[in-house]
Amino acid sequence: MKANRRKFLGMTGMAVAGFALPRPVKSNTAAPRVVVVGGGFGGATVAKYLRMWGGNIDVTLIDRGASHYSCILSNLVLTGSMDLESLNLGYGDLQTKRGVNFIQGEVQHVDPVAATVTANVGGSLTTFPYDKLILSPGVEFISPNGNYDPERTPHAWKAGPQTLLLRQMLSAMGPRETYLLTIPESPYRCPPGPYERACSVAEYLMKHKSGANIVVLDGNSSIQAEPKNFGNAFNGIYRNVLTYVPGARILSVDSTAKSIETTKGTFQGNVLNIIPNQRSGQIVTSTGLANDGTGRWSIVDPLTYASPVYPDIHILGDSQATGQPKSGHMANAQAKAFADAIIRAFNGEAPDPHPVTSSACFSPITSEKAAWLTASYQYDPVAKAMKRVDASFAEADQPTSDGMQQMFQWANNIFADSFS
Amino acid sequence: MFDELREMSRRRPEGIMDLQAGAYTEDQLRQISDYLATLPRGRDEATKGDARIEMVKARRKSRELKKRRKSKKRSRSKKWKR
Numbered sequence: 001m002k003a004n005r006r007k008f009l010g011m012t013g014m015a016v017a018g019f020a021l022p023r024p025v026k027s028n029t030a031a032p033r034v035v036v037v038g039g040g041f042g043g044a045t046v047a048k049y050l051r052m053w054g055g056n057i058d059v060t061l062i063d064r065g066a067s068h069y070s071c072i073l074s075n076l077v078l079t080g081s082m083d084l085e086s087l088n089l090g091y092g093d094l095q096t097k098r099g100v101n102f103i104q105g106e107v108q109h110v111d112p113v114a115a116t117v118t119a120n121v122g123g124s125l126t127t128f129p130y131d132k133l134i135l136s137p138g139v140e141f142i143s144p145n146g147n148y149d150p151e152r153t154p155h156a157w158k159a160g161p162q163t164l165l166l167r168q169m170l171s172a173m174g175p176r177e178t179y180l181l182t183i184p185e186s187p188y189r190c191p192p193g194p195y196e197r198a199c200s201v202a203e204y205l206m207k208h209k210s211g212a213n214i215v216v217l218d219g220n221s222s223i224q225a226e227p228k229n230f231g232n233a234f235n236g237i238y239r240n241v242l243t244y245v246p247g248a249r250i251l252s253v254d255s256t257a258k259s260i261e262t263t264k265g266t267f268q269g270n271v272l273n274i275i276p277n278q279r280s281g282q283i284v285t286s287t288g289l290a291n292d293g294t295g296r297w298s299i300v301d302p303l304t305y306a307s308p309v310y311p312d313i314h315i316l317g318d319s320q321a322t323g324q325p326k327s328g329h330m331a332n333a334q335a336k337a338f339a340d341a342i343i344r345a346f347n348g349e350a351p352d353p354h355p356v357t358s359s360a361c362f363s364p365i366t367s368e369k370a371a372w373l374t375a376s377y378q379y380d381p382v383a384k385a386m387k388r389v390d391a392s393f394a395e396a397d398q399p400t401s402d403g404m405q406q407m408f409q410w411a412n413n414i415f416a417d418s419f420s
Numbered sequence: 421m422f423d424e425l426r427e428m429s430r431r432r433p434e435g436i437m438d439l440q441a442g443a444y445t446e447d448q449l450r451q452i453s454d455y456l457a458t459l460p461r462g463r464d465e466a467t468k469g470d471a472r473i474e475m476v477k478a479r480r481k482s483r484e485l486k487k488r489r490k491s492k493k494r495s496r497s498k499k500w501k502r
Contacts, residue, residue, distance in 0.1 A: 356448065358440045374436045376443030389443040394433065 022343040024055025031058040032346050035117050035130040037107050037283055039063030039091060041070075042317030042331030043136035045418040049339035051098040057346070060101040060128055062119055067091065068419070069159035071190060072328050072411050075197045078156065078167045079204045081367060087159060093420040103128075110135075110287045112310040132342055134305075135289070135298075136316040136331065137281025139189050142296075144276055146252030146261070153255040153272035157189065169271045170201065176211035180260060180269035182250055184277045185219040187297070189318050189326045192225035192373055194218075194275055196363040199230070201273075202238040203366055213241050215269065217248035217262055219277070226363060226395040229371040233399075237366070250274070280319035289315060297321035302379055302386045303351040304341045305334065314338060322386045324377050325359055332418050333357040355379050357386065362407030369399035370407045421453040 025032065034050055036043045039061055047061040070087040077084050094100040105121035110133065117128045141155060156166040173179065179201055183194040198216045205212040216234075223230050223246075234244045248264040259268045279285065279296035289298045289307050298315040300307055302322045305314040316338055317331035324330050334357055341351035358376040365371050376392035379385075396403060426449055428441035441449065 354445075354448070356443050358443065360436050360440070372436055374439050376440055378443060392439045392443045394439055 022053055022340050023347055024053065025057055025343060025346045027056040031056045032131040033058045033129060034132045034134065035128050036061045036134045036136060037117065038136035038138060038281065039068050040136060040138050040317065040331065041328035041414065041418045042335050043134065044068065044094060045332045045335035046134055046316060046339050047100045048094055048098050049336050050342065051100055053339060054343045060103060061091065061094065062103045062105050062107055064106045066104050070415065071159045072414065074159040074163050075200045076364065077163050078170055079200050080167065084163055089415055089419045107283050110283065112287065112313060115312060131312065133313045134316060135284050135313060135319065137283050137319060139278040139318045140280065140282050141276040142279055144250045144253045144274065146254050147256055148253045149255040153253065153274045155275045156273065157275050166273060170204065173209050173212055173271055175209055177270035179205065179214040179271045179273065180267055181214060181216050181273045182260065182275055183216065183218040183220065184275050185249065186224055187326060188278045191325055192361050192363045195223060195225065195230040198242060199233050199238065199365050202242045205241050213243065215243045215267060216245065217260065217267060218244065218246045219249045221247045226371055226373050228395055229365060229399055233365050284315060284319045292321040303355065305338045324357060324386050325375065327359050327361060329361065329414055330357060330359040332414055333359060353381065360410060362403060362410055364404065364407065365399035368404060369401050370403035371396040371399040372403055421456060422450050425449040425453055
């Protein structure tokens with residue numbers, strides 16, 4: 001691989017925010033206390049960069065898990081191409097190399113007036129005072145109506161035990177059986193992800209389960225990401241095993257009877273992979289910050305990711321309502337723009353008035369070839385919003401084996417940039 | 421590095437990096453290249469991807485081998501029955 005391609009991939013992983021380095025916070029003053037809730041790509045990245053760029057800042061990262069399982073690449077675990085453990089990203093480097101204080105605990109409550117976070121840490125309630133609080137909890141699922149049980153009809157949309165459960169169900173499918181996949185209504189985490197999963201499962205069924213098929217019930221009226229590449233795959237190589245049904249919003253689910261009632265009729269399957277509609281992580285909602293027009297996502301100032309309700313609380317990643325896509329790469333990019341803004345704030349300076357964020361995504365269309373999608377966002381000072389740069393928004397002409405190689409390299413860069 | 425980034429941002433986009441570079445002003449590209457120049461030269465993270473590709477390939481190969489062995493076994497046992 002050429003050197004400039006490697007640099008390119010490094011840059012993509014860096015998701016550079018487009019600013020000069022902020023001045024570190026002076027060490028002769030009391031270190032500001034920053035508490036980060038949620039150790040996914042957004043939370044881990046902001047914890048790292050606050051310590052790396054910020055100097056004298058006391059950073060505590062709280063997550064319910066001892067490590068983070070990456071959703072990126074996790075569709076490959078379903079088909080047995082990868083082990084889940086190879087996507088297990090620990091917090092060790094953040095602690096030892098960056099000086100982040102990591103706490104494994106379940107956050108119970110935020111008190112915005114007292115500026116404290118209370119978490120259940122090893123069975124006892126512990127309170128963490130903060131000067132700045134960052135909420136980066138990802139998404140929460142909105143349970144569909146009916147007799148819905150995620151243990152019988154898994155989503156596998158947060159990598160971990162659900163991924164292994166769905167993998168086991170897929171592998172146990174018999175010939176001529178049906179796999180039903182539902183796609184949530186936008187916005188949801190990882191726009192190309194469900195279509196990518198449809199391709200991976202379709203290929204797996206073609207190779208290993210004679211006569212089996214997959215029915216894709218899309219809650220949206222059309223393919224939400226990479227329409228050319230996924231559309232070509234659905235109508236081309238997978239046409240004999242895959243049926244795509246757009247505009248099929250879920251009305252109810254019966255996880256025991258394995259049936260889904262939708263606006264396009266009732267469907268029955270042997271394996272039901274229900275990816276429910278989504279909203280901000282629970283702690284954002286319970287703090288009263290899921291306050292956009294839908295009541296699902298959190299309004300923030302895109303220059304600082306501060307909530308207009310509580311200016312010392314900042315919301316990053318999937319939970320925010322800036323219109324930027326909900327993805328690990330985007331959370332990583334936002335985290336760096338935000339880290340820059342908060343360090344400047346500690347120094348009494350204004351945030352960068354022209355932040356840029358970028359996101360890329362590679363999607364395996366077959367086990368040999370992957371396609372890609374990219375978009376960048378700039379701050380529009382008139383609209384006071386992040387706007388997509390249309391000239392930067394594109395998908396690959398076609399899936400390629402080179403794209404497959406780049407996919408792993410891109411993922412490794414994001415993993416390292418967020419967790420090392 | 422700056423010249424390379426500027427060229428990427430100006431030319432007809434060939435891939436992700438050209439598209440992303442096009443979203444920045446020249447001044448921002450200069451700041452990015454200045455920043456990247458300050459980073460220590462560690463192990464290139466991109467090369468780790470090659471190991472994952474090898475793993476996926478090896479798994480695929482072993483699955484195909486198993487499948488081939490199974491079908492050989494099946495055809496042998498059919499011969500015996502005949």
